[in-house]
Each structure stands twice: as C-alpha cells, then as structure tokens.
Amino acid sequence: MCGIVGFTGTIDAREFLLNGLMRLEYRGYDSAGIALTHGGGLQVLRVKDKVAQLRKAVAASDIEGSCGIGHTRWATHGVPSEVNAHPHCDCSGTIAVVHNGIIENHEQLRETLQAQGHRFVSQTDTEVVAHLVEENYAALCGQHPKLQARLAGACATGQAEQQAALAAPAHAAETTLFVEAVRATVAQLSGSFALGILHADHPGTIVVSRNDSPMVIGSCEQGAVVASDIPALIEYTREVVYLDDRDLAVLHADGSIEYFDPAGVLFTPTTYHVDWSIEDAERGGYPDFMLKEIHEQPRVIRDSIAQRFDAASGKLLFNELPLSAEQLAAVDRVYIVACGTSYHAGLVGKELIEAWSRIPVQVEVASEFRYRNPIVTSDTLVLAITQSGETADTLEAVKQARTAGAHVVALTNVVGSRVTREAQTTLYIKARPEIAVAATKSFLAQVALLTLLGLYLAQERALLSAAQVGEIYAEMQQLPAQIEQILAHAAVIEDAAAQCAQADTALFIGRGVGATTCYEGALKLKEISYLHAEAFAAGEIKHGPIALIDPAGSQDPLLQTPVVAVALQSATYDKMLANIEEVLARGARVVALATEGDTRIAKLTDLVLYIPPVRECLSPITASVPLQLFARAIAIARGCDVDQPRNLAKSVTVE
Numbered sequence: 029m030c031g032i033v034g035f036t037g038t039i040d041a042r043e044f045l046l047n048g049l050m051r052l053e054y055r056g057y058d059s060a061g062i063a064l065t066h067g068g069g070l071q072v073l074r075v076k077d078k079v080a081q082l083r084k085a086v087a088a089s090d091i092e093g094s095c096g097i098g099h100t101r102w103a104t105h106g107v108p109s110e111v112n113a114h115p116h117c118d119c120s121g122t123i124a125v126v127h128n129g130i131i132e133n134h135e136q137l138r139e140t141l142q143a144q145g146h147r148f149v150s151q152t153d154t155e156v157v158a159h160l161v162e163e164n165y166a167a168l169c170g171q172h173p174k175l176q177a178r179l180a181g182a183c184a185t186g187q188a189e190q191q192a193a194l195a196a197p198a199h200a201a202e203t204t205l206f207v208e209a210v211r212a213t214v215a216q217l218s219g220s221f222a223l224g225i226l227h228a229d230h231p232g233t234i235v236v237s238r239n240d241s242p243m244v245i246g247s248c249e250q251g252a253v254v255a256s257d258i259p260a261l262i263e264y265t266r267e268v269v270y271l272d273d274r275d276l277a278v279l280h281a282d283g284s285i286e287y288f289d290p291a292g293v294l295f296t297p298t299t300y301h302v303d304w305s306i307e308d309a310e311r312g313g314y315p316d317f318m319l320k321e322i323h324e325q326p327r328v329i330r331d332s333i334a335q336r337f338d339a340a341s342g343k344l345l346f347n348e349l350p351l352s353a354e355q356l357a358a359v360d361r362v363y364i365v366a367c368g369t370s371y372h373a374g375l376v377g378k379e380l381i382e383a384w385s386r387i388p389v390q391v392e393v394a395s396e397f398r399y400r401n402p403i404v405t406s407d408t409l410v411l412a413i414t415q416s417g418e419t420a421d422t423l424e425a426v427k428q429a430r431t432a433g434a435h436v437v438a439l440t441n442v443v444g445s446r447v448t449r450e451a452q453t454t455l456y457i458k459a460r461p462e463i464a465v466a467a468t469k470s471f472l473a474q475v476a477l478l479t480l481l482g483l484y485l486a487q488e489r490a491l492l493s494a495a496q497v498g499e500i501y502a503e504m505q506q507l508p509a510q511i512e513q514i515l516a517h518a519a520v521i522e523d524a525a526a527q528c529a530q531a532d533t534a535l536f537i538g539r540g541v542g543a544t545t546c547y548e549g550a551l552k553l554k555e556i557s558y559l560h561a562e563a564f565a566a567g568e569i570k571h572g573p574i575a576l577i578d579p580a581g582s583q584d585p586l587l588q589t590p591v592v593a594v595a596l597q598s599a600t601y602d603k604m605l606a607n608i609e610e611v612l613a614r615g616a617r618v619v620a621l622a623t624e625g626d627t628r629i630a631k632l633t634d635l636v637l638y639i640p641p642v643r644e645c646l647s648p649i650t651a652s653v654p655l656q657l658f659a660r661a662i663a664i665a666r667g668c669d670v671d672q673p674r675n676l677a678k679s680v681t682v683e
C-alpha cells in the first residue's frame with residue numbers, strides 16, 4: 029500500500045520525510061516523492077524509483093523547508109511513473125497532495141474540474157484532490173480578488189505566466205480558508221483516502237484527513253508529524269492519535285495540532301501510547317525483517333500466553349470479553365472472517381474451537397462473507413482477524429456483522445487501528461510491529477490467541493475441566509523453547525529448500541490441523557518466492573491434484589515436484605504415510621515434516637524436517653516455523669526480495 033508522511037516544525041523536514049518513507053518501504057511501492065513549502069513557494073521532487081534514489085535527488089536539488097509531505101506509491105490508477113508519482117499539484121502549483129487509498133468518484137470529479145478549466149497532467153485518481161482543493165479554496169477566497177486573479181491566471185496560462193502569477197505576494201488568507209477548502213473537498217470524495225495537503229500560501233501548515241485508509245498523528249519537540257504507520261514517526265513521538273473517518277487535523281509548525289470533526293467542530297481526540305521501540309521497527313542486525321520476525325516468535329508466544337491463566341483459580345482469563353457466562357452459553361455459531369494468513373489462522377481456530385467448545389465455526393474469506401448475506405443473529409459471535417486492523421475487506425465484513433446484530437471481536441496487532449473502532453471488543457495479539465509483508469510472528473500470535481480462546485470458551489461452557497485446560501496451557505508454555513530448538517536447526521531446513529528451489533510448482537499436504545499448517549506454508553512460499561504452491565487436505569490429492577506431479581522431473585531430483593507433507597505424530601499419521609507413498613510412486617520429491625524420533629518416515633524420504641513432539645492441537649504453532657524458513661530460503665535462492673515481494677502490500681486497505 030502507499031505510504032504517506034508529513035512533518036512541520038522548527039527543523040529541516042527533509043530528514044524526517046526521507047527516513048519516514050524508508051520506514052514505510054515494507055508497504056510495497058514503485059515510486060516516491062516529497063513536497064515542501066518554503067519562503068512562500070512550494071517545491072516538489074519525485075522519482076520512479078526507491079527512496080534511496082529520492083534521497084540522492086533531494087541532495088542534488090535545492091529543495092528545502094521545515095514543512096513537508098512525502099509519499100511512496102503503490103500504483104492503483106496509472107502506471108508507475110514520475111508523472112504519476114505523488115505529491116500531485118493543482119494548476120497553480122501552490123497546492124500539493126499525497127494520498128493513500130482510492131478516490132472512487134475520481135472520474136466524475138475530474139470531468140467537472142476539467143469543465144471548470146483545470147488541467148490534469150497525471151492518470152491518477154489523487155490529482156483530482158489537488159484541483160478540488162484549488163477550486164474550493166478559490167471559491168472561499170472569493171472576496172479576495174487579488175488571489176482570485178492569481179488562481180484564475182494560473183489555470184489558463186502556461187508555465188512562465190504561472191511563475192509570474194505565483195511571484196505575486198502570497199495572499200494573507202487565513203489558514204481557516206485553507207482548512208475549510210480541504211473540509212469541503214473531503215465532503216466531495218467517496219472511497220478510501222489518507223490525505224496530506226500543503227498550500228504555498230500557508231507555509232508551516234499541513235492539513236490531513238482520512239477515510240478507511242490508516243493515518244497516525246502526533247506532536248514532538250521538533251513540531252508535528254503524521255504518517256500512514258507508526259514506524260515512520262516512532263522516533264519522534266510515542267503519543268499518537270488515530271484520526272476517525274473524515275475528521276481533519278491541522279498540523280502547525282509549533283507542534284500544535286487542531287482536530288475538526290466532519291462538521292468543522294473542534295475537538296480533543298483520544299491519545300494512544302505506543303509501547304514498542306524503534307528497534308522493533310528496525311532490522312536489529314538481521315539480513316531482513318522476515319528473519320528477524322521469525323526469530324521473535326518464541327517471545328511472541330510467551331507474550332501471547334502471559335497473564336492469560338490464573339493459577340489460583342486454575343482458570344483462563346479473557347477479561348476483555350464483555351460477554352457474560354449466559355451470553356457465552358447462548359452463542360450458537362461462530363464466524364471467523366479474515367484474509368490471507370489471518371484466514372489461515374482462522375482455519376486453525378475453527379478446528380480448536382469446535383473440538384473443545386462444540387460451537388459450530390465457519391471460517392469465511394472476508395471478501396466473500398460481506399456479499400453472501402450470511403445467517404447472523406444476536407447469538408452469533410464473529411471473530412475478525414486482521415494483523416493490520418486496516419484490511420478493507422475485513423473491515424467491511426465487520427461492519428456487516430455488526431449491522432446484523434452479531435457480537436464482533438477483533439483480533440489485531442495494531443493499537444487504535446480501524447478495526448478496533450468498528451468491533452465491539454478487541455483482543456490484541458502481542459506480536460509487536462510486523463514489517464515484512466509476509467506474516468510470520470503475527471500468524472503464530474493469532475493461532476496462540478485462538479487456541480486460548482477455544483480453551484476459554486470450553487472452560488466457560490464447562491466442557492473442559494480446569495485440569496484439562498491447565499494441562500494444555502502448561503504445554504503452551506513449552507512452545508517458546510520448542511521454537512528455539514527448531515530455529516537452531518535452520519540449516520537442515522535451508523538445505524531441503526535448496527533441493528526444491530528450481531521447481532516451478534510445489535504441493536503441500538496434511539490432515540486436520542496439519543492441513544491448516546499446509547495452507548499457510550503454501551501461501552508463505554508462493555508470496556515471497558513466486559513459486560506456484562498449493563495446499564490440499566492429503567486425502568484429497570488423489571481426487572485430482574496428484575496429476576500435478578510431473579514424472580518427467582524424476583530424472584533430475586532438482587526438477588522433481590516437491591511435495592511438503594506435514595506428517596507429525598497424530599491420529600492420521602498412518603494415513604499420511606500412505607499419501608506420501610502415493611506421491612513418491614509418481615515421482616515427487618517429498619519434504620516431510622515429522623516428529624523427532626520418527627524413524628519410519630526417514631525410510632520414505634531423505635528430506636525430513638524434524639520438530640519436537642507436541643500435542644496435535646498445538647502443532648500449527650511449531651510446524652509453521654520450518655515452513656516459514658523453508659519459504660524464505662527458496663525465495664532467497666531465487667533472488668527474491670523477502671521483505672517486499674512484488675505486487676504485494678503489508679496492509680491491503682483497498683477492496
């Protein structure tokens with residue numbers, strides 16, 4: 029997704045803007061740019077390249093100032109190019125806009141503005157915002173003929189005249205006219221947006237607004253800051269505000285910030301404290317964020333289960349859940365709505381919640397749930413799983429579920445994210461910031477929380493005794509050490525990956541929770557190595573997918589079709605061995621995930637990834653770790669960028 033940053037204060041804005049954009053690189057992008065107001069003028073610099081190139085271009089230019097905005101663009105409308113890169117300007121070149129999201133009514137707005145004489149230079153939806161602010165500002169400044177003449181002249185004449193027009197002394201219009209122009213503009217927009225807007229007439233002022241797309245704002249000793257996500261500003265402030273839809277904020281150079289609701293009424297917002305550090309948002313000596321975050325997983329599991337069990341009463345605690353014992357007893361259906369990896373966590377949740385609490389659980393891809401008119405009543409519990417808390421499809425599913433009367437609980441990793449304001453209840457996963465596009469530690473945190481929630485529901489419905497709950501909880505406390513053990517044997521996993529890196533497709537097979545581990549393992553592999561990977565319930569493979577195994581590959585082991593088989597000790601272990609035999613007979617190269625001490629499986633394949641023995645219901649947490657390392661090793665062998673895979677974004681805030 030696009031990233032926006034903004035700074036206004038008493039120091040040079042360039043460093044904040046460039047460093048902030050670097051910290052947002054994980055969101056994925058294809059071009060970048062900044063704009064600064066300085067001495068009554070507005071300067072813009074953009075590159076169809078990475079932020080490192082933008083930094084070089086800035087150093088070679090005369091752009092300067094203590095108030096500016098910046099942007100990394102993940103193209104939605106218009107090809108990646110310098111002309112489509114943000115910031116975008118109005119006709120007069122005195123207004124600059126950066127935007128994350130999609131303006132859904134941009135076409136009709138563009139037609140209207142063009143009919144009014146505005147000239148567009150880009151293919152983007154964003155550019156309409158700049159011209160709309162220009163139009164609204166001109167209308168509001170109607171009583172200032174000097175400004176009117178200047179604005180009108182800039183729209184109808186060429187570059188030279190524009191510069192002459194701009195040379196006229198900046199109009200002394202009140203900042204309120206600028207704010208009002210933006211407020212009027214926001215009211216005319218439909219779709220998703222996080223906007224940062226500058227006006228040359230108002231140096232030192234940044235006006236921001238959002239709808240659906242994330243934005244975080246704060247004050248610091250150097251001034252005021254705004255960004256799409258916390259890593260861009262964490263070095264400057266830990267006290268942040270999350271703007272609500274269509275609210276406006278006006279950031280001033282003295283660090284003061286005014287907040288206005290859509291009706292223009294000033295208000296004081298809620299401030300959140302960010303409790304993680306800048307190190308959390310940095311690589312910490314690892315070659316990439318993905319490896320760092322994989323290695324954080326022992327701590328994440330420890331944090332996820334901490335304070336969840338009261339030894340005195342022998343009970344699990346979910347104090348955040350406002351549901352009474354009667355309400356919990358009345359729950360007759362659970363929907364889990366999510367996307368991508370979070371959806372896979374939901375699949376694990378289904379297995380465990382159904383097994384322990386006997387409540388029917390339906391796991392739904394959020395983008396389908398919202399269009400399917402699902403059966404929802406006041407006895408329906410909806411769990412919305414979203415690491416970012418900003419995924420558009422999941423947010424829409426939450427809104428739908430709430431409208432239908434369900435109790436909606438969000439499981440998210442981001443404090444104050446949009447989903448926390450849409451759901452009635454929020455359960456925070458304790459993963460800390462996850463920067464790599466590929467979800468790893470957040471997946472384990474989600475699964476750990478869902479495991480505890482499943483146990484809690486069974487406890488509250490008196491279907492599991494305190495002893496049973498306590499036993500499983502005690503085994504969960506062993507998981508961090510088991511993950512550490514797996515991480516210590518990464519070399520074996522990387523060697524197996526090297527045997528598979530040249531394949532053009534890979535299959536994953538498993539049963540029960542082993543199948544859910546496969547779905548997530550396949551997604552990890554395909555999304556960072558671009559190797560086509562697909563997961564199946566192992567029993568299903570003979571009903572079609574086994575045709576994907578190309579026997580021709582068996583002449584060269586490196587070209588054999590890899591089949592990753594999750595064959596841990598379980599009730600279906602023997603069935604898994606049979607499935608492994610089936611695929612071997614057709615020339616597959618099997619990479620088996622097995623329980624330490626299992627000697628039978630080593631007779632079938634030489635690529636065995638052993639993990640410590642674990643209760644089957646907890647195996648997705650440990651078994652996913654080798655598959656994360658397996659995917660990362662293949663991606664690196666194939667020369668891929670593991671942190672910023674092509675075409676992907678960390679948070680999909682558009683539908």
Ligand code: AGP
Nearest residue numbers: 368369370414415416419466467
């Ligand atoms: C997983 O590695 C991907 N990053 C992607 O599938 C992600 O899980 C999905 O977009 C959902 O994101 P969310 O959890 O922030 O809603």
